Amino acid sequence: MFHRLQILVHRKFRILAFASFLLTFLIHMLLGLVPTVHRTSDDSCPCPPMAELFPLGKNHHRLQAQHRKQTLRVLQDFSGSNGSAQKTSQSLEQIVDTRETSWQVPGNSEAGRERGTLKTVNYTGSKLTALFKHPLYLIPTPPLADGDRLFTVNSKERFTLKSSGSEEWVQAGEKFILPTGDTTYDTYPTWLKFHIGINRYELYSRQDSLIPQLLKELCTQKIIATVQKPGGTQLKLVMSLQNFGQALFKPMKQSRYEETPADFFYFSDFERHNAEIAAFHLDRILDFRRIPPVAGRLINMTKEIRDITTDKKLAKTFYISPANNVCFYGECSYYCSTEHALCGQPDQIEGSMAAFLPDTTLAKRQSWRSPWRRSYHKSKKAEWEMNSDYCVHVKKTPPYDHGTRLLDLIDMSILDFLMGNLDRHHYETFETFQNDTFLLHLDNGRGFGRHSQDELSILAPLHQCCRIKKLTYLRLQLLATETYRLSDIMRESMAKDVLAPILAEPHLAALDRRLRIILHIVQECLRKEGDKNVLGSTDTNSQGT
Ligand SMILES: Nc1ncnc2c1ncn2[C@@H]1O[C@H](COP(=O)(O)OP(=O)(O)OP(=O)(O)O)[C@@H](O)[C@H]1O
Ligand SMILES: [Mn+2]
Structure with missing residues (x-):
């Protein structure tokens, strides 16, 4: 009986994780694929209904074609001759x-x-x-001229689970609260607003309530799925949030009060979660705005990683330390062993949550x-x-x-x-x-x-x-x-x-x-x-x- 329950729970999480991934992907498809209609477009909008935008394979090609079509903006002349x-x-x-x-x-x-x-x-x-x-x-x-935005948006399409055309989303949707609002834009989740705001000049704009909201969501939204991010040298996790946004999680590997020893090479030092957070703030204060928003978060390793991961290899690396703390080490090319395990107190661990950039298949x-x-x-x-x-x-x-x-x-x-x-x-x-x-x-x-x-x-x-x-x-x-x-x-x-x-x-x-x-x-x-x-x-x- 207990075994059956376990299977059931496991399946449910898999469906949820899959639904979350699919939703993220489909939203981007939806935004990227609508024929180039800007938010300011008028009634002549020739946008097809969302259902017509699928299946994915077809759209993927259309998207790539559209990206190719985007004409490169002629280099502005910013030289000294520009008097103003x-x-x-x-x-x-x-x-x-x-x-x-x-x-x-x-x-x-x-x-x-x-x-x-x-x-x-x-x-x-x-x-x-x-x-x-x-x-x-x-x-x-x-x-912003044509081709200066990362995505073109169908100004008329409201964001609803139904409009996504995905059965899985609609089913999973009962559990999620989606934004509502008067305008189409109001119906987009914050992470989506962040993605569609990206343009040739900046990752996000300056005086905007969007980033504080995104930071808040990164550290408060329920985590519904966690997997390891492949590639790179050190362990990092991709976490899916309740509103289908995603974050790149880097766990605390060393104390922020511990200075890197003078004899360490830069390439052998552990990464620091607090450096990811501080770098975002510094970049913003310098007005560069070239680092995705990062917020700190205290994670429950049991409930927010082990119990919800579909990654069996990751789950297998969890253990209880002699001090009765929950530890894990994951799979990566460096520092993923018992000697370099990440241990909580007893299962709480600090980490950085970086807002995910749009999927690379779309951007x-x-x-x-x-x-x-x-x-x-x-x-x-x-x-x-x-x-x-x-x-x-x-x-x-x-x-x-x-x-x-x-x-x-x-x-x-x-x-x-x-x-x-x-x-x-x-x-x-x-x-x-x-x-x-x-x-x-x-x-x-x-x-x-x-x-x-x-x-x-x-x-x-x-x-x-x-x-x-x-x-x-x-x-x-x-x-x-x-x-x-x-x-x-x-x-x-x-x-x-x-x-x-x-x-x-x-x-x-x-x-x-x-x-x-x-x-x-x-x-x-x-x-x-x-x-x-x-x-x-x-x-x-x-x-x-
Ligand atoms: N916020 C983000 N959203 C989406 N992808 C990201 C984000 N941050 C980083 N990545 C991607 O993940 C890859 C690995 O991330 P990162 O470089 O931070 O990890 P790493 O383990 O330090 O890698 P490496 O060991 O190669 O330096 C990056 O090359 C980048 O393409
Ligand atoms: Mn690195």
Whole structure:
């Protein structure tokens, strides 16, 4: 009898997990496949009813064809000849009160337990709110032209389980609460709004209630299915949420208060869940908006992983430790053994929940090797480490010879230097936008390992190329002022996370120190090479914001 019950429960979970996957897939199909009709389209909309959009196979081909058809937007001319853009940048410089800036480089759960040690901050009001109201954070992105959105949306189609055309969803639907609302858009779940908001210039927009809502859902929505994410070196899980959204879960592998030992190579350190969370906040504060939203969450390993996983191999790695805690180690190419097991207290474990990007069958991504990647070898050096003229070659090599790609990469090195991330071997872009788009900064788990050392080599792209986006430079200057001090803003931004404090105070202090180092390097470049060469003309566009 008990055995039969077990089979029944198991089957039910499998159906649920399958239904969740299918639903996610179908929603994207639905959005991607509707003939190109923009939200503003009028009554002449030739959209077929959703039922006609299936079966999947047929639609998959149609989708690919549509993606191919999307015409590449002609490169905007953001060069110095664009008078208005130049004027904007000049006036922006005046916005930053440089009197407040210090240019001197100086001599160059677990969370709950440590909450008491948080530094007392003696300022009133919200520095974060003030920052996001600053003119440097209000510069609009360019108007979106055809082909600038990742998905085209049928403006008339409301999101309902029935409209999905999937029997499984409709059956599973009783258990799920779907959004309702007056407009079609109101009926989309938050994760879907996030996906359809992605465009050539940004992963998400600035002043939007969407991201706080998405973060909230990532840490509160019921987890209905959990499986391992294949690929990569360390264990990570894909969790399906009650509203059919998905998250990439990285469990806590080491304490946020434990500094990476000086003798460790960057490639042998464990990833840090808190680094994933902090990286998202930092990226947003720098106004890059190139990291998918990440929230912390305390997971019940028994109920939210073991009991609901359809992954037998994963379930088999669960055990009870001598201290009576629940542990598991999963399957992966490194660190997936009893010696590296993840243990809860007794079955609660902290982790990071990253909002999932759209499925790659719907929005293909291109992976690029970083020209400044490390050798990933104990004694071998990469070319850029031996050749100080390395940037000259990079500048001549596509896609770095054109548009803002090199400047985008320099932005990324600034982000990585601030958090001490040496592990940026690749970056990704959405293929449909080809070479003229933002860079996705995925995989930030190796940041925030060391606070007592500043790894200057991460800044090699800035140092060797002596170029930076003007707007990045202006924002960095702003964040070096007392009023908008980076560490204060980061502390405040991360305080909203359920796992706060996310970063130990020495890591926050390191941010301010590293920021001064970056500014010092830029100033040296400006002194040596002049504004025109350093603050490259291609960054005067809004894409550079
Ligand atoms: N938020 C996300 N949504 C969807 N896919 C993601 C997301 N974040 C990362 N990925 C994909 O998952 C892959 C593995 O993720 P990640 O790089 O963080 O793991 P990893 O174990 O550190 O991998 P590696 O060992 O190769 O560095 C990435 O290459 C990326 O394509
Ligand atoms: Mn990694």
